[in-house]
Amino acid sequence: MGGAELIGKEEQEAVAEVIGRGVLFRYGFNEKRKNIFRVLEFEAAFNKYMGCTHSLGVSSGSAALRVALAALGLKRGDEVITQSFTFVATIEAILEAGGIPILTEVDKSLNMDPRDLEAKITEKTRVIIPVHMLGVPARMDEIMAIARKKNVPVLEDSCQACGSSYRGKKTGTIGSLGTYSFDYVKTLTTGEGGMVATNDKKLYELASYYHDHGHEHNPELPRGEDAHSITGFNYRMNEIQGAMGKVQLERLDFVLAEQRKHKAQIKKAIAEIPGIEFRDQPDPAGDGGDTLAFFLPEAKTAREFNAVLAKEKVDTKILPSAMNWHFVGKWNHIIQFCPPYRTNAWPQSEALLKRSIALPISVRMSEEQISRVIEGVHKAAKEVF
Numbered sequence: 536m537g538g539a540e541l542i543g544k545e546e547q548e549a550v551a552e553v554i555g556r557g558v559l560f561r562y563g564f565n566e567k568r569k570n571i572f573r574v575l576e577f578e579a580a581f582n583k584y585m586g587c588t589h590s591l592g593v594s595s596g597s598a599a600l601r602v603a604l605a606a607l608g609l610k611r612g613d614e615v616i617t618q619s620f621t622f623v624a625t626i627e628a629i630l631e632a633g634g635i636p637i638l639t640e641v642d643k644s645l646n647m648d649p650r651d652l653e654a655k656i657t658e659k660t661r662v663i664i665p666v667h668m669l670g671v672p673a674r675m676d677e678i679m680a681i682a683r684k685k686n687v688p689v690l691e692d693s694c695q696a697c698g699s700s701y702r703g704k705k706t707g708t709i710g711s712l713g714t715y716s717f718d719y720v721k722t723l724t725t726g727e728g729g730m731v732a733t734n735d736k737k738l739y740e741l742a743s744y745y746h747d748h749g750h751e752h753n754p755e756l757p758r759g760e761d762a763h764s765i766t767g768f769n770y771r772m773n774e775i776q777g778a779m780g781k782v783q784l785e786r787l788d789f790v791l792a793e794q795r796k797h798k799a800q801i802k803k804a805i806a807e808i809p810g811i812e813f814r815d816q817p818d819p820a821g822d823g824g825d826t827l828a829f830f831l832p833e834a835k836t837a838r839e840f841n842a843v844l845a846k847e848k849v850d851t852k853i854l855p856s857a858m859n860w861h862f863v864g865k866w867n868h869i870i871q872f873c874p875p876y877r878t879n880a881w882p883q884s885e886a887l888l889k890r891s892i893a894l895p896i897s898v899r900m901s902e903e904q905i906s907r908v909i910e911g912v913h914k915a916a917k918e919v920f
């Protein structure tokens with residue numbers, strides 16, 4: 536489950552200290568808050584951790600996507616390419632911004648299939664959003680090469696992969712902008728919250744204006760006299776989230792290390808089972824480790840396999856249990872906004888997802904829990920194959 540498993544004394548003290556001071560707003564009230572700004576401090580620490588120059592705390596990962604699209608200047612009717620397997624928020628953010636979602640297939644990495652990106656990119660494409668699903672980085676080299684060729688900015692949805700990396704760079708810092716979610720089930724949690732990260736000062740400024748009604752945050756002026764050149768909305772992070780985020784960020788490397796260790800142990804113990812094929816890893820070292828996904832030969836075997844796991848009290852995560860929220864094939868309410876001049880069917884993704892199983896990996900996983908998962912998978916294989 537991630538950072539939530541470790542919430543303890545440090546988070547309690549950090550939050551209590553903010554409440555004790557009585558200033559919960561990220562801007563202003565300098566004297567009352569004794570010039571202590573927790574969201575600002577969290578953003579600075581996040582820059583350092585991610586290796587980027589600018590981070591902006593926001594109210595959720597969904598908000599981060601919306602703010603990032605505004606910073607990129609997305610206009611009504613602009614096409615945005617993302618993928619058929621994601622959380623619904625990625626596509627909702629495009630629709631909220633007035634964009635038209637164009638959705639690619641996913642490949643065996645369960646992330647954007649670069650070949651389908653190449654097939655679907657056109658002169659109308661304004662932004663490409665690869666999603667690092669379930670902690671595993673997407674094929675960023677191929678995606679970036681296609682994007683560069685067409686001069687289209689890449690916005691990485693790293694909401695499920697805070698702390699993951701690809702070839703030495705943290706996911707979310709490779710494209711023009713990256714987004715992160717700190718909701719309750721993520722590797723780093725502030726209850727609800729999110730971050731936009733970038734190495735581009737101009738994009739940061741636009742994101743910062745947009746997330747706060749257009750305020751330009753001129754330190755020389757009182758907030759009420761601040762200039763505004765664009766409209767915006769309220770997607771601000773508050774000081775309680777900032778304080779909590781700072782503490783959780785210090786735990787992030789431990790979260791990732793424990794998840795990776797448990798995942799490796801389970802993976803090794805089930806690797807020899809014939810019929811199990813692990814999901815592709817574009818950069819195995821950069822996997823955040825919170826999920827172990829594999830394919831079974833057919834949809835039918837996956838359904839049967841899942842039934843045995845449920846009987847053995849082995850949980851699954853998203854696949855297949857939460858497909859309704861993660862695959863466009865299940866979203867008639869979204870498909871109605873996909874343009875009819877594109878093929879609105881994703882047979883490759885659907886076939887892969889229907890034969891997938893994803894196991895959640897947690898930070899505090901006892902040897903007994905790990906053994907139960909391993910035994911459950913072996914039992915399912917024995918019964919099904």
Ligand SMILES: Cc1ncc(COP(=O)(O)O)c(C=O)c1O
Binds near residue numbers: 622624717728
């Ligand atoms: C891929 C993806 N994008 C965006 C979001 C939205 O994040 P939040 O729940 O913080 O709004 C999520 C949340 O699960 C997600 O998984």
